[in-house]
Amino acid sequence: MNDLAETPQVPLSEAAELVLGDLRQPSLAQIWITCVAVMIDIPILGLAFWFAQYAALPALEFSPLAAGAVALVAAVTAATGLTITSSYASRILRSPLRSLPRLAVAVAFPAVFMSLLLPTSAPAFLFSAMIALACAALPLRLGSAAMLNWIFNMRLLDRRAVIAGGGEHALSLIRGLRKLPDNDVRVYGIFDDRDDIRSPTQVLGVPKLGGYTDLLTFARSSEIDMVIVALPLKAERRIIWLLDALRVLPVEVRLSAFSEDFSFAKPEQSPLISAIQHNFAAECRLTKRLFDIFFASIALIPALPIMLGAAIAIRLDSKGPIFFHQRRHGYSDRTIEILKFRSMYHDSADPNARNVVTRGDPRVTRVGRILRRTSIDELPQLFNVLRGDLSLVGPRPHAINAVSSQKERFTRIVDGYSARHRLPPGITGWAQINGWRGEIDDPEKLRARFEHDLYYIENWSIWLDLKILFRTPLSLLDGRSAY
Structure with missing residues (x-):
């Protein structure tokens, strides 16, 4: 097998x-139904809460900004409650008889809390809120039910x-x-x-x-x-x-x-x-993608001057292009093309990774040794992350024809090696921060790397990604395996 x-x-x-x-x-996964429903509910419920304040409390002369802020907090609270109780599930939204009572309970809590802040006008506010929210909720849920039933009948779910x-x-x-x-x-x-x-x-x-x-x-x-x-x-x-x-x-x-x-x-x-x-469902994909876009965009700010310096150094050190393109295994074993700074002499470049880089390899330039030891050569992969080919954190993508120092294919050394492609590959990963990076001159090194990758896949969470991300700079101080 x-x-x-x-x-x-x-x-x-x-x-x-x-x-x-x-x-x-x-x-069309459930997460997208939830996102659309939340984006519709918050402004409509917020408008209803805002109107209830003005209808009940004209004498207080609330400023539009203050009233809008209170209404927004109330709407977000209601939407959060609906999300936590799975009230945005398509099977719930498709039935007004099931969705309307849940919506009523969700808006009741912020409405009651707001009334407690206005003890002298609480009855008037609650009455206005009830009317405003009923006028908003009924067409909201009837419309969403009709739309979702059409989506269901079209088999888009x-x-x-x-x-x-x-x-x-x-x-x-x-x-x-x-x-x-x-x-x-x-x-x-x-x-x-x-x-x-x-x-x-x-x-x-x-x-x-x-x-x-x-x-x-x-x-x-x-x-x-x-x-x-x-x-x-x-x-x-x-x-x-x-x-x-x-x-x-x-x-x-x-x-x-x-x-x-x-x-x-x-x-x-x-x-x-x-x-x-x-264990990598649609909601996990969305969460991880948003995580990648946010942190990759932030990382580019300090990385750009470093990348500019690296580009100038490469250009002055040896002839050839500044960047190096290589085809590697991506998510679900699909082929992706990653971007790196060139660290070898141009006429010795090995895009197919048929000859593994070893210690003191004459193909590596003087600048390339520094780039590889510090992992600065990997920084252009931030653009791969923004494009969606890579994640910031994940199993490292290996070249299509990657081999060990003994010319053995990785798939022959480790049984079921392709199982590490069940999550998007990353610039850094659990194996890398634990010291398993660089040349594979011993089969046990690849097996250890594989075991760390499987641990990451089976225990993935945003918190684990954050832990790996913040430990990565410390792990780069140990450059013994990078050359």
Whole structure:
């Protein structure tokens, strides 16, 4: 199975390419519904609170700015309460009978608190607030319900899935899913290594797009959410064989145990058994992306003069371009092109990383040694972060053909090495701040780096990213492994 996991990407069939064309962009995740709802609720609720103050308290002559500030705080408080209680979930917003009571409770708390600050006018304020908020809430939630039901009927909120395994078990799964009343799982294709007799080319209109190797290529190139393994549970060895390969993918992997008595709307009764939980969901992607943009933009301020000095030094030291471009493995094993300062003589540049840099390597320039030892050569990758190819923190991206000092490919040294691509790669990472950087002259070094990367992936949080980010400058003081 490990051979399958490390198999290079293969060309997909024409049918698979056609299906893939519809899956290049991510689906509409719940986080985006929440963000849009919050951005709509805050100004409308804020306006209602603002109007209630003026309607009830004209004699106090509140300044527009003061009244607006109070109203904004109240609206943000209500929206925060709705977010914490999951009241922005699409299943709630689609039903006014479920969303309106939650909204009423959320706005009641800031309204009551505001009335306590105005004891002499509390009844008048509460009455005005009730009228204003009711006039705002009713069309707000009716409109959002109509819009979300249209989005749901257009299947824009579907979880995109493919099936690993065909035949009768795929048939039972697809048929059962279609009978569920609020099914949000949409199956786009089947992947199976068995022949067409045991695994037909089409099951209830869902096409077979290739074998298991094609599945890995398809999943890495698309924005699917889930892979469902549809094999009999008694086929334990084959299931383990598949799960071992699929763990390198940044998607949820589930086992089908379908029964029409279950419902996808209730996770504890789901006909899908969670096999590999995807810990980098859409809300995590958004959080990490905002984190990267914010801190990369800040880091560029002190980095720009350093980068300017480095560029001048490179230009004076040796002939050739200032920057060096290299293709590396990115998120979900996709190929990205990273930007670095050139640290080698131009005629000795090795964009394919076929010859590892060793201590005292004659290909490295005088300025290049300083840049590599201090990691200043990595600073242009801040632009990769802003472009979205890299994250500030994550497993370091290795070159497409990266090898050790003994010319061994990394995928041959460490079993399941591609599993480190389940999170976006970063400029710095957990392995780097713990001293695992530089030349791989011992297989144990790569294994240690891999274990640190897996620890980061399995324990990722914004707080861990902050810890790594602030420890990175201290780790650069130890330049023994950077040359």
